[in-house]
Every structure is written in structure tokens, then in C-alpha cells.
Amino acid sequence: MKYHRVPLGPIQTNCYLLVNDDKECLIVDPGGEGKKLNQLIHKQQYKPQAVVLTHAHFDHIGGVDEVASHFSIPIYVHKKEKSWLKDPAVNGSTFFGLGEVTVQSDVTLFAGEGSTTIGSFSFELYETPGHSPGSVSLYFKEAELVISGDALFEGSVGRTDLHDGNHEQLLKSIHTKLLVLPEETLVLSGHGGETTIGQEMDHNPFLNGF
Template identity: 50%
Template sequence: MKWKQLPLGPLQTNCYLLFDEEKQCIVIDPGANGEGLIQYIEQEGLKPLAICLTHAHFDHIGAVDEVRDHWNIPVYIHENEKEWLLDPSLNGSARHPMQPIAGKPADHFIQEEGTLSIGAFTMQILETPGHSPGSISYYLKDIDTVFSGDALFNGGIGRTDLLGGDHATLIDSIHTKLLNLPDHTIVLPGHGLSTTIENERTSNPYL
């Protein structure tokens, strides 16, 4: 199993393509530039099975409907943000100089932590709120990797001054859910470069 990082849009939000030897693929956080993203996926011969969202801020969801409709695939999101795909005032697009994002509902709502299986992919869902109320991280033990969204960055943490954000909740999420993962776990954040759990535990100035 492999992954590809694709920074998209003006905020360079990391979209990730998680794929296996059969070229089946999970699209994580398709934030913008849907046409280019679709072109890249087709160019690589990948076959998307689903879209998995770490959370529903506008810079992570801008290309959701375009990608979903192109392949007729389902979208997964935490139930605490089930209205955010539809409402620009919730996803934040109404407060930015851009086209407001008011898309369609997700197809599946994650209600609790546990195992999510899609095709040959098995991911552990970790609830990591604080940056937003429905923030989740996807942990794949088989490849020692966690997709942390905007909870934990390389040398930083997510902002908590947006709707539903809470600093104490975010710090608790990071310490109890993410930093408990094995030290060698690769952290793939929503923005910026990858890191490891060990690096963040030992050197992140916010922790």
C-alpha cells in the first residue's frame, strides 16, 4: 500500500491518494482543483473507491462533489460535521473571497471510533476534535501511517479560533489519540510536510 501527497488550492491543502497494488484508491481531503485532481488520478490509472474526509473546512472539501460525481463513489465524514458540506457558514467558505461551497450531503457518517473497511483498505478511525468538532484521523497500522488532518502538523498544531474549535480539546486529542501511536508512525498532515510521532512528541513546541 502506498500514498501520494498532492497540495491543492490557495492554502496548499494536502490531498492524499492511498492506493494498493491493484490501483484501487481512497481519496483523502480533495480540497480544490477537481479537474486537475481527476486528470492526475486517471493518468496514474488509479480506481477510486471512496472519499474520506478528516474534517469539513472549505479548503479540504472544495473538490468533493466533482470527484464524487466523476466516479460515483461515496463520501465519509464524522456525523458532528454532517451539515458542513452543505452550509458555507459552517465550512468557512462564506468568510473567504471565493465561491461559497454548498455541496451535497455525505453518504456515510462516522459516529464513533473503530475500524473502517473500504475494499482492501482497513483504517482505524481516531476521533481528534479541537480544530473542528468532527475532526478525525485515519490510522493504518499496516503501513505505520496516520492521516491527521489539521490536528497535528510538522512542528505545529491546528488553529482553534474557527467555529467549533477548542484549544484544550485539541491538545487532549493529540496527547491521548495521536501521541499514543508508535514512535515510528508517519504523520501525514493537512498542510505542510510529513513528520513522525516521535518527532512531534520530542520537539513540537506546542506540545
């Protein structure tokens, strides 16, 4: 499996395309510029299976409707944030003055964590709340990578000053769900570049002393 990191939207949030040998792909967090993303997918001749959201903040959902409707694919989000998709006051778009960013399409809900299969893709879904209550991370063991959303970044962690954020809960999520993964695991974050679990264990200043 390979991946593409595609920064999209008003603050260049990382969207990820996870692609298997048959050119099937999962689309994770299409934060905006849906038309641009659709064109890229067509150019690469990929076959999208679903849109998966690590959480429902505005900068991760801005392109969802345009992409999902274009390819007629389902949308997955944690049940705790279903209502956020239609509420600009909660998903942050009103707070940041970016108009009303919403998702109007029907969605499929993740009820909880565990082994998950979408199309031909299988992964472990981890609940990693703190940045938001329904934040999830996607761990692909064979590919040795985890998509951490806005929980863990290179040298940093997610902000917790937005709706229902909780810093202590975020640190607990990182330590109990992410830092227990093999140190060589590649971390694909919602913003910024790639890192590894080992690098963050050794050098992330926000994780020291927890």
C-alpha cells in the same frame, strides 16, 4: 500501500491518495481543483474506492463533488459535520471570502471511532476533535502512517479560532489519540510536509507542558 500527497485548492491543502497493490485508492480531503485530481488519477490508472474527509472545512472539501461524481464513489464524513458541507458560514468559506464552498452530494456518516473498512482498505478511525468537532484521523497500522487532518502538523497544531474550535480539546486529542501511536509512525498532515510521531513528541513546541 503507497501514497501521493497532492496540494490542491486556494491554500494548497494536502489531498492524499492511498494506493494498494491492485491500484485501488482512497481519496482523502480533495480540497479543490477536482478536474486536476481526476486527470492525475486517470493518468496513474488508479481505481478510486471513496472520498474520505478528515473534517469539513472549505479547504478540504472544495473538490469533493467533482471527484465523487466523476468516479461514482461514496463520500465519508463524521456525523458532527454533515451539516457543515452545505453551510458556507460554518465551513469557513464565507469567513475567508472565497465564495460559497459546499458539497451537494449525498454522504455516508462515520458514527464514531474504531476499526473501519472501506472497499479493500482497513484502518482505525480516531476522533480527534478540537480543530473542529468532527475532526478524525486515519491510522493505517501496517503501513505505519496516520492521516491527521488539521489536528497535528510538523512543528505545530491546528488552529482553534474557527467555528466550534477548542484548543484544550485539540491538545487532549493529540495526546490521547496520536502521541500514543508508535514513534516511527509517519504523520501526513493537512498542510505542510510529513513528520513522525516521535519527532513531534520531542520537538513540537505546542505540545510541551500539556
